[in-house]
Amino acid sequence: xxxxxxxxxxxxxxxxxxxxxxxxxxxxxxxxxxxxxxxxxxxxxxxxxxxxxxxxxxxxxxxxxxxxxxxxxxxxxxxxxxxxxxxxxxxxxxxxxxxxxxxxxxxxxxxxxxxxxxxxxxxxxxxxxxxxxxxxxxxxxxxxxxxxxxxxxxxxxxxxxxxxxxxxxxxxxxxxxxxxxxxxxxxxxxxxxxxxxxxxxxxxxxxxxxxxxxxxxxxxxxxxxxxxxxxxxxx
Amino acid sequence: xxxxxxxxxxxxxxxxxxxxxxxxxxxxxxxxxxxxxxxxxxxxxxxxxxxxxxxxxxxxxxxxxxxxxxxxxxxxxxxxxxxxxxxxxxxxxxxxxxxxxxxxxxxxxxxxxxxxxxxxxxxxxxxxxxxxxxxxxxxxxxxxxxxxxxxxxxxxxxxxxxxxxxxxxxxxxxxxxxxxxxxxxxxxxxxxxxxxxxxxxxxxxxxxxxxxxxxxxxxxxxxxxxxxxxxxxxxxxxxxxxxxxxxxxxxxxxxxxxxxxxxxxxxxxxxxxxxxxxxxxxxxxxxxxxxxxxxxxxxxxxxxxxxxxxxxxxxxxxxxxxxxxxxxxxxxxxxxxxxxxxxxxxxxxxxxxxxxxxxxxxxxxxxxxxxxxxxxxxxxxxxxxxxxxxxxxxxxxxxxxxxxxxxxxxxxxxxxxxxxxxxxxxxxxxxxxxxxxxxxxxxxxxxxxxxxxxxxxxxxxxxxxxxxxxxxxxxxxxxxxxxxxxxxxxxxxxxxxxxxxxxxxxxxxxxxxxxxxxxxxxxxxxxxxxxxxxxxxxxxxxxxxxxxxxxxxxxxxxxxxxxxxxxxxxxxxxxxxxxxxxxxxxxxxxxxxxxxxxxxxxxxxxxxxxxxxxxxxxxxxxxxxxxxxxxxx
Numbered sequence: 001x002x003x004x005x006x007x008x009x010x011x012x013x014x015x016x017x018x019x020x021x022x023x024x025x026x027x028x029x030x031x032x033x034x035x036x037x038x039x040x041x042x043x044x045x046x047x048x049x050x051x052x053x054x055x056x057x058x059x060x061x062x063x064x065x066x067x068x069x070x071x072x073x074x075x076x077x078x079x080x081x082x083x084x085x086x087x088x089x090x091x092x093x094x095x096x097x098x099x100x101x102x103x104x105x106x107x108x109x110x111x112x113x114x115x116x117x118x119x120x121x122x123x124x125x126x127x128x129x130x131x132x133x134x135x136x137x138x139x140x141x142x143x144x145x146x147x148x149x150x151x152x153x154x155x156x157x158x159x160x161x162x163x164x165x166x167x168x169x170x171x172x173x174x175x176x177x178x179x180x181x182x183x184x185x186x187x188x189x190x191x192x193x194x195x196x197x198x199x200x201x202x203x204x205x206x207x208x209x210x211x212x213x214x215x216x217x218x219x220x221x222x223x224x225x226x227x228x229x230x231x232x233x234x235x
Numbered sequence: 236x237x238x239x240x241x242x243x244x245x246x247x248x249x250x251x252x253x254x255x256x257x258x259x260x261x262x263x264x265x266x267x268x269x270x271x272x273x274x275x276x277x278x279x280x281x282x283x284x285x286x287x288x289x290x291x292x293x294x295x296x297x298x299x300x301x302x303x304x305x306x307x308x309x310x311x312x313x314x315x316x317x318x319x320x321x322x323x324x325x326x327x328x329x330x331x332x333x334x335x336x337x338x339x340x341x342x343x344x345x346x347x348x349x350x351x352x353x354x355x356x357x358x359x360x361x362x363x364x365x366x367x368x369x370x371x372x373x374x375x376x377x378x379x380x381x382x383x384x385x386x387x388x389x390x391x392x393x394x395x396x397x398x399x400x401x402x403x404x405x406x407x408x409x410x411x412x413x414x415x416x417x418x419x420x421x422x423x424x425x426x427x428x429x430x431x432x433x434x435x436x437x438x439x440x441x442x443x444x445x446x447x448x449x450x451x452x453x454x455x456x457x458x459x460x461x462x463x464x465x466x467x468x469x470x471x472x473x474x475x476x477x478x479x480x481x482x483x484x485x486x487x488x489x490x491x492x493x494x495x496x497x498x499x500x501x502x503x504x505x506x507x508x509x510x511x512x513x514x515x516x517x518x519x520x521x522x523x524x525x526x527x528x529x530x531x532x533x534x535x536x537x538x539x540x541x542x543x544x545x546x547x548x549x550x551x552x553x554x555x556x557x558x559x560x561x562x563x564x565x566x567x568x569x570x571x572x573x574x575x576x577x578x579x580x581x582x583x584x585x586x587x588x589x590x591x592x593x594x595x596x597x598x599x600x601x602x603x604x605x606x607x608x609x610x611x612x613x614x615x616x617x618x619x620x621x622x623x624x625x626x627x628x629x630x631x632x633x634x635x636x637x638x639x640x641x642x643x644x645x646x647x648x649x650x651x652x653x654x655x656x657x658x659x660x661x662x663x664x665x666x667x668x669x670x671x672x673x674x675x676x677x678x679x680x681x682x683x684x685x686x687x688x689x690x691x692x693x694x695x696x697x698x699x700x701x702x703x704x705x706x707x708x709x710x711x712x713x714x715x716x717x718x719x720x721x722x723x724x725x726x727x728x729x730x731x732x733x734x735x736x737x738x739x740x741x742x743x744x745x746x747x748x749x750x751x752x753x754x755x756x757x758x759x760x761x762x763x764x765x766x767x768x769x770x771x772x773x774x775x776x777x778x779x780x781x782x783x784x785x786x787x788x789x790x791x792x793x794x795x796x797x798x799x800x801x802x803x804x805x806x807x808x809x810x811x812x813x814x815x816x817x818x819x820x821x822x823x824x825x826x827x828x829x830x831x832x833x834x835x836x837x838x839x840x841x842x843x844x845x846x847x848x849x850x851x852x853x854x855x856x857x858x859x860x861x862x863x864x865x866x867x868x
Contacts, residue, residue, distance in 0.1 A: 072347065073270035075243065182342055183295065187242050194242045197270075201344060204272035 015146065019111055023146060026118045035219035036125070038207050042069045043155075043218070044079075044120070045127040045200035047192045048134050049097040051089035055133065060110075060141040061089060061099055063117050064192030066200050068127075071207060073200045079120040080193040082107035083141070097190045110145040114138075121152075125218045129175045129199050131156035155221050157202055163228035164209040178202055243268075243346075246294065250319030251843060252366030253292075260360040267352045270294065273339035280323055280337040287326045287333055290353040293318050296343025300335035315340075320846065324367050327353055400485060400499050401478035403514070404507030408498075410435045413442050413466035417454060420445060420465045431496055431508065434466050439504040443469025446495060475500040478507070483552075483561050485509050487568060490526035529572045535649055538577060542650040545569045546611060550819055559811035560783055560804075567607040570652070571600065574617070575702035577646050585639045591624040592632065597700050597707040598643075601659060605697035606765065607781045608811070611818040611831065615644065615652040616659045616694060618666040620673055620707040629669045637662055653829050659694055670707055674714055681718060684728040692729065696769060697780050712778055719773040726774050730866040733766035738855040756817070757833035760810035760848075763855040764803065767862045774865075782807060795861065806854035809847055813840075 015023065046065040052058035060083055067077040082099055084107035094100055107113070117138075128134040131154045142150040161178055162169035172178050179186060179198055182205050186198040210216070215224055243265050247253035253261060271291075273279050279298060280287060298316045300323075316322055326333040327350065348356070357364045409427055411420055413434040420432050424447075431446040443466050453468045454461065474488055475498050485497045489511055499507040525548060529541045545566060552562050578598045582588045587596070602616035603609050619640060623629050641662035648654045661667050668676065677695075680688035696715065700708035719726065738759050754760075768782040771789035779785050783804050790800045814833055821831045837845055862868070 069269075071271070075268045075270060075346075076266040184344075185295065187245050191242070197242065201270070201272065204270075204344075205274070205342065208272065208274045208277075 015111060019115060019146075022115045022119065023148060026115070029123045031123050032125075035217035037217050038210070038221065039071045039216065041124070041218075042067055042122070043125045043127055044068075045196050045203055046134055046138075047128065047195040047199060048137050049099065049190065049192045050137055051085075051093055053133075055136045056140075058137075059083075059085065059089070060137045061085065061097065061104060062107075062192045063113065063138070064194070064196040065117065065120060066193070066196050067120075067124075068200055068203060071204065073197065073204065078193065078196075079117060081113040081116060083110045083113045084108060097192070110141065114142055114146055125153045125155060127155045127157060127199070127203050129157045129178075129202070131158070153218065153222070155218065156225055157199060157206060159225040159228040159232070160206050160210070160221060161202065162232070163224050164206055164213070169232075175199065175202070246319075250292075251846075252362050255362040255366075256360050260356065260363070263359065264348060264352070264356055267348060269347045269349075271345050271347050273298075273343045273345065275339060275341050277339050278336060279339060279343075279345065280326075280333050282332045282334060282336065285332050286330055287323055288350045290321065290327055290348040290350070291323075292321050292346040292348075294344040294346055296345075297340040298322070298337055298343055298345075299340050300333075300337050315849065319842070321367075328367065398482050399478060400476060400480050400482060400497075400507070400509055403482055403509055404478070404499060406507075408433055408505055408508040410439075410441075410505065411465065412436075413469075414464045417459070417461040417463060417465045417468065421450065421454075421461070430510065432465070433498065433505060433508065434469055435505055441473055441475075441498050441500065441505040442466060443471040444473060444496065444498070445469050448495075473498055476509075477501060481561075482509075482514055483565070486514050487565065489514070491568060491572075493527060493530065525569060526572060529569065529576050532573075532576055533580065535646060538573060538646065538650045541569075541573055545573070546651075546822070549611060549815070550822075553812075553815060553819055559808040559815065562815065563608045563610065563811060564781075566611070567600075567604055567609045570604060570609055570613075571701050573650065574598070574600070574647060577650075578643055578702045581639055581643045581646065585642070587636070587639060590635070591627070592621065592636065594704055595622045595624065596636070597621070597704040598661065598702040599698045599708055600701045601698050602694050603697075604701075605699040605780050607699075608761075608765075610811070610815050611822065613652065614655050615647050616655055617644075617647075617661045617701075618659070618695070618698065619661040619668070620704075620711060621667075621669055622704075622707065623669050629672060632669070633664055633667055637664060637667060640667060670711060673711055677711075677715060678718065681722050681725045684725050686732075689729060689732045693732075693766065693769065696773065699780050716773075716776050716778060720776055726770055727866050727868075729766075729770050729773075730862050731868055733763065733770060734859055734863060734868055736762055736766075737859070738763055738852040752838070753834040753836055755833055756810055756814045756835055760852065760855065761807070761814070763859055764807040764810075767858050770862065793865070799857075803854050803858050806851035809851050813844065813848065 044065050044067055046063065048060055048064070049062045050058045050060055062082045063079065065079040067074050069077065082103055085104040088094070088101040088104040108116070126135075135154055139150050142148050157178075158173075158175075162172070168181065172181060175195070175198075179202060182202065184198050184201045184205075186194055210221060210224070215221055244261065247256075247261055247265070256264075271279075273296070279291065293316055295318050298320075300316070322337060323333045323335075357367060409423070409429045409431070410433050411423070413436070415434070424430075424432055424445075431444055433444050434442045436442055445465060445468065449468070449470070453459070459468065474492065474494065476485055476488065478499055478501050480499075488497055489495065495511045497509050498505060499509060525541060525544045528537070528544070532538050532541055548569075549562060549566055552565065575598070582593075582596075587593065597620040599605070599618045599620060600616070601618055603613055604616060619636065621629075621632055621636065623632055640660070644654060644660045644662045654660065659666060680692050698708060698711070736759060739754060764786075765782050768785035768789075771777070771793060772779065772785040775789040775792040777785055777788045779788055786800050786803055786807075787797075789795075790797055813835065817833070817835050818831045837848070840848065
């Protein structure tokens with residue numbers, strides 16, 4: 001507890017005045033209290049690229065996000081940022097996401113990138129595929145660079161889709177498998193923004209399916225997800 | 236550039252009209268797009284939703300437009316749309332609700348542009364505006380370039396037969412006054428090294444022409460007095476074309492009449508001369524040469540050679556991007572000449588020319604040849620009209636003439652016009668009739684309106700004289716025009732019959748293209764246009780037989796807007812081009828004439844052509860809707 005407090009104080013110290021303002025502005029945005037209908041509100045689908053798959057050691061390299069407004073993906077309302085790295089990730093990793101050494105070291109200072117992401121996000125719900133990964137990476141980065149403990153409502157398509165399509169649940173696990181099933185093509189896999197876009201398309205498919213089951217808001221969607229987590233853990 | 240935009244650009248780069256838009260405009264559009272998802276069976280746009288509020292481009296999936304029963308005659312007929320296609324353009328441009336219901340047939344994602352942005356984009360981007368407002372014409376231009384690129388033999392520098400004469404005339408014509416002496420004219424022709432001299436009056440109006448071959452025939456051999464005025468020995472029956480006329484028209488005129496020169500005249504004044512040599516540079520096979528060798532052919536072998544030349548010419552012209560109308564007109568014109576020559580020679584050989592029947596026979600072309608719409612694969616449809624000499628009966632004439640007609644049919648078959656499977660040929664006693672018999676036969680069909688009569692009408696009512704007593708065919712045509720207009724019931728029956736064949740609704744799903752995944756371009760593509768045009772022409776007293784001319788000529792009396800007619804004409808011509816390309820490819824693969832068919836696999840088409848074909852079928856449906864409206868069907 002004390003360590004955390006110290007960490008918080010130290011980070012606060014590291015943020016410039018402008019950055020601190022931005023953070024507190026975002027925190028002042030009122031949180032949504034009532035459940036919001038999927039069909040008539042805004043949510044944000046996010047995907048990240050990292051230096052590797054180790055949740056505790058690898059670094060966040062880029063964030064891509066698109067907004068889904070009233071059920072439709074708004075191509076004019078999207079976010080992409082490469083976080084400035086002290087040292088670039090290794091060659092194999094670069095080949096995966098295509099963000100080169102120069103781009104990595106010339107990126108946006110991490111705190112600014114994260115603040116911009118928060119500004120884009122507002123207090124709207126977050127959607128991802130395999131939330132644990134994206135969430136952990138973002139939470140860790142926020143703690144490190146903003147000294148802020150990011151606690152947000154997330155929905156995980158990796159659980160929502162099997163819940164809505166039980167007959168497919170045993171066959172499909174990865175994002176690629178689900179995309180393949182619905183014939184959603186991705187021209188730039190492992191680009192955080194392109195991946196966020198196709199995840200958003202998958203979310204659109206899920207939203208229509210959910211509506212048929214009378215699941216129309218994000219709280220109900222989270223309940224569905226919880227039930228599926230229980231099913232898959234027991235299974 | 237935003238990375239989302241970059242990934243979407245790949246999509247837009249391969250679909251018309253976006254592939255032609257400026258990058259800045261494309262990015263402007265992408266920044267304003269929404270991406271919507273529609274599950275199978277979901278309604279995307281419906282008439283009940285009121286004035287349309289968004290422009291949609293299918294990113295992936297399949298959408299169908301269903302016509303509501305209440306709007307059965309509306310312009311928007313049934314259609315099927317796939318990735319890259321835009322809708323609902325008509326409703327967006329007219330600020331109205333859609334007439335059809337648009338529904339996703341399978342999981343579909345659509346890019347959507349709000350109405351205000353759509354109109355702003357129309358203002359920003361010329362290619363976009365052009366595409367939205369002249370859909371089929373725009374796609375056709377696109378496709379023409381693709382077709383030309385496909386025919387690699389056609390060299391880029393080769394001028395096309397579709398260029399206007401004004402661009403071919405390279406020097407001012409050499410002229411003289413009509414009273415110049417023959418001696419002076421010859422001296423000037425020699426001095427200037429020109430092959431012809433034209434006499435003009437003070438206003439520059441052409442009066443006569445003298446060409447080099449005339450020198451031998453009219454001056455040297457008859458040894459005339461060369462100090463006389465040149466006009467006396469000039470050809471004074473001149474053939475004029477305007478500078479806007481296309482090279483192919485000049486070529487056609489020369490081929491038909493056997494001239495080497497065509498005068499180009501504007502406001503009655505001579506502005507140029509186009510010679511065969513000028514046109515020869517535009518083509519590989521000399522058109523006049525083909526015409527001339529047909530006129531002089533004597534043996535079956537020579538006929539076959541000419542028939543082969545006609546085919547080669549058609550191939551070259553296709554490579555030059557000559558339109559279907561011009562191309563089929565060429566083919567029909569030369570086939571006419573060939574048929575006429577074969578008829579002539581056979582008459583001479585059989586002694587008909589010296590018999591009492593001389594001058595009393597008219598050889599007619601029917602069906603597609605009658606309409607000037609022959610393609611490379613075409614069996615013969617012909618018939619004879621005659622007048623009975625005094626003291627004879629029609630049967631006497633037939634006894635005499637049928638064996639002659641039989642030999643003509645057989646010779647034609649040897650030249651690549653297979654014998655008609657339905658026996659619609661002059662050698663069939665049923666179709667070798669006197670003028671009175673023809674009138675009785677036509678009357679029967681019109682009065683009875685049986686299915687067989689309707690079928691016959693669709694072949695025979697496109698008759699046209701090819702050889703012999705043209706006045707007989709003209710007389711029959713004039714009579715038919717009067718009778719048909721008076722028989723509304725018959726026209727109604729013909730319209731009903733024409734609506735039995737429905738153009739395909741889409742090209743994707745099995746039921747549309749049949750079990751073999753093939754589409755019959757002739758039956759479901761060409762026939763609806765041909766049938767409707769025939770009915771319109773009969774109803775409005777038009778004597779033309781070509782489908783395009785019939786459509787254009789009947790527009791005014793039917794109060795159809797010319798732009799609508801042109802869209803039909805474009806659609807019709809496009810399907811003709813596809814058919815001919817299909818035949819041409821078949822020949823290139825070594826198929827014989829009787830093996831060529833009209834069946835194509837839509838999958839094998841270029842994406843753009845597939846889109847145009849669908850649009851063409853949509854136009855066919857519109858034409859049918861118009862026909863249905865006209866006859867309350």
